[in-house]
Amino acid sequence: QVHLVESGGGLVQAGGxxxxxxxxxxxSIRTIVMGWFRQAPGKEREFVGAIGWxxxxxxxxxxxxxxxxxxxxxxxxxxxxxxxxxxxxxxAVYYCATGPxxxxxxxxxxxxxxxxxxxxxxxxx
Numbered sequence: 001q002v003h004l005v006e007s008g009g010g011l012v013q014a015g016g017x018x019x020x021x022x023x024x025x026x027x028s029i030r031t032i033v034m035g036w037f038r039q040a041p042g043k044e045r046e047f048v049g050a051i052g053w054x055x056x057x058x059x060x061x062x063x064x065x066x067x068x069x070x071x072x073x074x075x076x077x078x079x080x081x082x083x084x085x086x087x088x089x090x091x092a093v094y095y096c097a098t099g100p101x102x103x104x105x106x107x108x109x110x111x112x113x114x115x116x117x118x119x120x121x122x123x124x125x
Contacts, residue, residue, distance in 0.1 A: 002028075002114050005116055006022050006096050007021045011122045013123070014086060017083060020036075020096075021080055022080075023078045029077055032053050032098045033104050033106070034072070034096055035047065035097045035112055036048040036068075037095045037097060038092035038093065039092055039095070040091060046061070046092075047108075048060070048063075048064045050105070050106065056072065061107070067086075068081060068083050093121075094118065094120075094121050096116045097109070097112035098113075
């Protein structure tokens, strides 16, 4: 089974940047799709973007497009979420996730079956 561990969250001012990491371990990780989600207090979990590990194909939500970039490092078995031009409304717990049937265009969190522990991102105004 794939195991995911996020890191890199923190406090940043509006307009700043953060890079989150998701380290993956387990069988066949180079064939998986890695999604990023976020959940703000009192809100539902929201799709941010995803990447197909083998192809590098990416897909983003409207709120993330042009500000966030997902990439992967095969040597480190790690996927990154680079977040630029951060806004206070980006404040949330961010999760990476995967699942056996998801594509990089899969936005429904219920289809992702393995989740990391989450990392808090707080953007101050």
